[in-house]
Each structure stands twice: as C-alpha cells, then as structure tokens.
Amino acid sequence: MELILEKVKGHSGDAMNEMADELAKSTGNSNHYFNNRFNYSNRTVRFFPIFKQIPIEYNLRKFIKTLMNTRVAAEWSILKTNEYETPINWNITWNLIYRYKGFNCISVKKYWHLIFITKLFAKLLPIGTILLQKKPNIYKDFVCPRCNANKEESRYHFIECDANKKLWPIIKNKMQDDLVPIIQKLNDSPENSSKIISEKLNQILGSQHDNNKFTDFCLLALEAKINTNFSKISKQTFGLSESKNILLLASLLDSCIIHFKELIWLPRCNATVAWEKARNIRRKDKLNRSENMDRYYKSSHQNSKHLRQDKQYLKENNLIDSHTGRKVKNQAPIGA
Numbered sequence: 001m002e003l004i005l006e007k008v009k010g011h012s013g014d015a016m017n018e019m020a021d022e023l024a025k026s027t028g029n030s031n032h033y034f035n036n037r038f039n040y041s042n043r044t045v046r047f048f049p050i051f052k053q054i055p056i057e058y059n060l061r062k063f064i065k066t067l068m069n070t071r072v073a074a075e076w077s078i079l080k081t082n083e084y085e086t087p088i089n090w091n092i093t094w095n096l097i098y099r100y101k102g103f104n105c106i107s108v109k110k111y112w113h114l115i116f117i118t119k120l121f122a123k124l125l126p127i128g129t130i131l132l133q134k135k136p137n138i139y140k141d142f143v144c145p146r147c148n149a150n151k152e153e154s155r156y157h158f159i160e161c162d163a164n165k166k167l168w169p170i171i172k173n174k175m176q177d178d179l180v181p182i183i184q185k186l187n188d189s190p191e192n193s194s195k196i197i198s199e200k201l202n203q204i205l206g207s208q209h210d211n212n213k214f215t216d217f218c219l220l221a222l223e224a225k226i227n228t229n230f231s232k233i234s235k236q237t238f239g240l241s242e243s244k245n246i247l248l249l250a251s252l253l254d255s256c257i258i259h260f261k262e263l264i265w266l267p268r269c270n271a272t273v274a275w276e277k278a279r280n281i282r283r284k285d286k287l288n289r290s291e292n293m294d295r296y297y298k299s300s301h302q303n304s305k306h307l308r309q310d311k312q313y314l315k316e317n318n319l320i321d322s323h324t325g326r327k328v329k330n331q332a333p334i335g336a
C-alpha cells in the first residue's frame with residue numbers, strides 16, 4: 001500500500017479535510033478506528049511498527065520525536081564550530097541553560113537572560129564581527145565604540161579593550177562574592193571559611209584578572225562554555241562530587257555572564273546606539289534581513305518550486321527526466 005501524507009490546515013474549508021474530520025469523529029468507537037499504540041490491534045486493523053528491522057515497542061509519536069531529536073543532536077555535534085582545542089564539559093552549559101528553562105512565562109528578566117545566554121552559546125551575540133557579517137554595508141567602518149584603538153570588535157577585544165581594563169577585576173570580585181556562599185552550601189565543612197574559598201577560587205581562576213587563566217576562562221565563558229580541564233581542576237580543588245562540581249561551575253559561568261552583561265555589554269550597546277545615531281542608521285535599516293540571506297532564501301525557494309513544476313510537466317507529458325534518465329514517478333512530497 002502506498003500512503004501519501006499531506007498536511008492541510010485545520011478547518012480550512014477543504015472538502016476532503018472536513019470529510020476526514022467527520023470520519024475521524026464518527027469512528028472513535030468502531031473497530032475501524034486506528035490507534036498508533038504499538039500494542040494496539042483488533043480484528044480489522046493489525047500492524048506492528050518496525051524501524052530498520054527492529055520492532056518499535058514504544059509509543060510511536062515519542063519514537064519519531066526521539067529519532068528526530070537524535071538526528072539533530074548528531075548533526076549539531078559534528079559541526080566544525082563545536083571543535084575546540086580542549087574538549088568542552090557540555091554538562092555545565094546544559095545545567096546553566098536548564099536553570100532558566102520555563103521562566104519565560106513568569107519573568108521577562110529571566111527570559112531575556114536566557115536569550116542572552118543562548119546568543120552567547122550560538123556565537124550570535126551582535127558584536128562587531130557578527131554585525132559586519134550580517135550587514136556589511138552599514139557596519140563596514142564599525143570598530144570598538146568604547147576605546148580609541150580603532151580595533152575590530154571581536155570576542156577577544158572585549159578582554160583586551162582599554163575601556164574594560166578596570167571592569168574585569170570588578171567582575172572577578174563579584175564572581176567570587178557570588179560563589180563563596182554557593183560553595184559553602186555544596187561542601188559544608190568547617191575548613192571552608194570564605195577566606196579559604198576565595199583563595200581556592202584564585203587558584204583556579206588565577207589571582208590577577210589579566211593572567212592567562214582568567215582570560216582563557218572568560219573567552220570560553222563568553223560562549224557559555226567551560227572546558228574539561230578547568231572542570232577537572234575545580235573538582236579536585238574543592239573536593240566535590242561530579243554533580244556538585246557541575247552545579248558550582250554552572251553558577252560560576254552564570255555569575256560571569258550576568259556581570260559581563262551588566263558592566264561591559266550594556267555600556268557597549270549604548271555606545272553602539274550612539275555610533276549608529278551619528279551615522280543616521282535607523283532601526284528599519286537594521287531590521288531588514290541581510291540582502292545576501294534574502295537572495296539565498298528567495299532563490300532556494302524558487303529553485304525547489306521550479307523543480308516541482310518541471311517534474312509535474314514531465315510527468316503529465318510522460319517524458320524522461322534528463323537528470324536521472326528515468327520516467328518521473330509519482331512521489332510523496334518531501335516532509336510528508
């Protein structure tokens with residue numbers, strides 16, 4: 001049996017759709033009713049779902065969802081952008097994102113924080129290098145708006161920028177203030193006075209804000225990530241279990257991001273707005289989708305439309321497809 005599925009918008013006045021609706025309602029109790037539970041069978045309908053010759057003894061809807069999620073996760077994990085010199089401890093990032101999950105309904109502030117983290121994570125925060133990629137026409141002369149070094153605003157520039165020189169030590173102190181009570185809660189031992197914890201934090205983050213340890217930490221933190229080396233050292237230093245160490249490091253990451261946003265990112269955004277105003281760049285100019293992307297979407301959409309029309313024409317006229325050398329057969333639409 002060949003089955004073609006095509007999605008029709010509900011209640012769209014499509015006669016066949018209305019008919020299917022009526023049928024679906026009326027057969028609820030009859031034995032022609034089809035239920036996609038894997039263990040459902042009756043005298044009329046007998047089936048057992050199989051995937052690659054393995055029986056699916058699992059809710060079908062859930063199975064398809066899991067299958068799709070696995071595919072997306074697999075594709076994501078092999079992206080070049082996820083290759084790092086030292087491997088990333090993804091559990092920490094996951095824990096951080098999970099903290100803000102579901103908050104979007106009750107707290108606008110937390111919702112925006114989640115968006116901010118997500119943008120950092122996906123390397124999509126609109127810093128100079130990203131702006132230049134998205135809108136080369138508008139931002140071709142854009143350099144860091146907060147110092148006079150005339151430098152491209154890359155992620156690294158946030159660390160070395162003169163305007164931030166005095167801010168990073170403040171961020172580091174704030175991170176330490178945030179973390180001391182959290183660590184005391186996680187490892188409730190009399191040895192853990194605030195002074196000792198601060199010293200230990202200095203051990204893992206470096207005692208000066210501009211040393212390599214702290215710079216390396218911040219560079220990755222601006223992508224909402226921590227590498228496995230760092231998490232190993234932290235685990236040893238604080239004598240924590242794996243799961244408690246993840247909680248600790250997710251808090252450290254969060255603290256770093258919160259203070260970065262407040263002390264560095266927001267002033268930077270104000271400076272960027274002033275830069276745009278001085279050049280008469282309007283909101284409308286920024287909102288338009290980039291011309292390149294626009295062209296890309298249009299052409300790919302049109303390409304697939306033409307391809308479909310061509311196939312339809314070949315099929316109707318019983319012609320041979322020049323690409324495949326075969327007659328065009330009826331095919332299920334992609335995505336069905």
Ligand SMILES: [Zn+2]
Nearest residue numbers: 144146147161
């Ligand atoms: Zn700068």
